[in-house]
Amino acid sequence: MNAMNGFWPATNGAVLVNDIDLYRNFDLFRNELGYVPQKDIVHAELTVYQALDYAAQLRMPADTTPAERKKRIDEVLHDLDLAERKDLPIHKLSGGQLKRVSIGVELLTKPRLFFLDEPTSGLDPGTEYNMMKLLRRLADQGRTIVLITHATKNVMMCDKVIFLVRGGHVAFYGPPEEALVYFDRYRTDQERREKDMEFDNIYIVLEDDKRGSPKDWAQRYQQSPEYQKYVVQRLQERKGATPAPAATPTAAFRRITGGATRRISTMRQLIILSSRNLNILARDKLSLALMLLLAPAIGLMDFMWKRTLFDPVKGEPTTITPCSSWPA
Numbered sequence: 066m067n068a069m070n071g072f073w074p075a076t077n078g079a080v081l082v083n084d085i086d087l088y089r090n091f092d093l094f095r096n097e098l099g100y101v102p103q104k105d106i107v108h109a110e111l112t113v114y115q116a117l118d119y120a121a122q123l124r125m126p127a128d129t130t131p132a133e134r135k136k137r138i139d140e141v142l143h144d145l146d147l148a149e150r151k152d153l154p155i156h157k158l159s160g161g162q163l164k165r166v167s168i169g170v171e172l173l174t175k176p177r178l179f180f181l182d183e184p185t186s187g188l189d190p191g192t193e194y195n196m197m198k199l200l201r202r203l204a205d206q207g208r209t210i211v212l213i214t215h216a217t218k219n220v221m222m223c224d225k226v227i228f229l230v231r232g233g234h235v236a237f238y239g240p241p242e243e244a245l246v247y248f249d250r251y252r253t254d255q256e257r258r259e260k261d262m263e264f265d266n267i268y269i270v271l272e273d274d275k276r277g278s279p280k281d282w283a284q285r286y287q288q289s290p291e292y293q294k295y296v297v298q299r300l301q302e303r304k305g306a307t308p309a310p311a312a313t314p315t316a317a318f319r320r321i322t323g324g325a326t327r328r329i330s331t332m333r334q335l336i337i338l339s340s341r342n343l344n345i346l347a348r349d350k351l352s353l354a355l356m357l358l359l360a361p362a363i364g365l366m367d368f369m370w371k372r373t374l375f376d377p378v379k380g381e382p383t384t385i386t387p388c389s390s391w392p393a
Contacts, residue, residue: 066213070100070180082178084303096124099176103183105167108341109156110348113147113166114138116155119341120170127329141169145199154348161192165199172203179203181212190218197222217264225295230271234283239295247291251276 067073069080071091080087082094107116117138125134142148145165150158155166164184171179184200185193197219204210204224212223220226220241228236228244237244241264249262251270260266270276277285286292329337 099171099179114151230279236282
């Protein structure tokens, strides 16, 4: 995923966005990318609205007015069904609500490419279903969403699915419903009688070394009709397409984003981050109290401590014992 979104460029191959090399023109698409890691990166001491507001101040264009910023935050809160929780501290949210706040931070800039790492991990089945429905709705709004997941109950909501085996070999790429048919060919008659094919069974098939090594699975897929349809044919269509006359990085970027945007200055970022940290400290009363009391406490201890650890005890002579191993 980091290779696809440009954070850790791959050593081989290329990532194309509208036929433009992402690695060579990463700055052009920086505002078009959204990335939600597996670990939530929001500050638990802030309220939902405050977390989104600080993120909006840092990420939205410098000429965005407070009214425009508030309008965008309210839109995100509505899309994520968090409007009624906007004044609630993040540490009081449920797991699903916390994940939605992390997604909301990235949605503020309206990214067209959205990457999520295990967005449903640790969620109960009902919350997982609602999270996948949310991602499906976001995709229907015109975004391309790429997610990594091991929770396969709701994979049918995706348009395409890719299964990777050890070593990074591609075992399948195509629509999820066709994946079930494809891997069902490699199940035994007994397994078919026991239960219908589900996505969980695909893991069992792929992890069984008796049914093939990672390279075997890659070769099987490359020899399959699915590979010809969803990989070879699409690559041929792309090569055969006539490029647009204005398909330069700058022109394509302007078509997508509507033109370059003004970034906030370094000083402005420092002010926003400082304000956020002070707000966090003010809400974390225990840490604030410890920080304020630590320096006076150390000074008081130094004042009251009459002798150091290495001072001789009063009334006892101080002696120095020579070491026989010292050189003369």
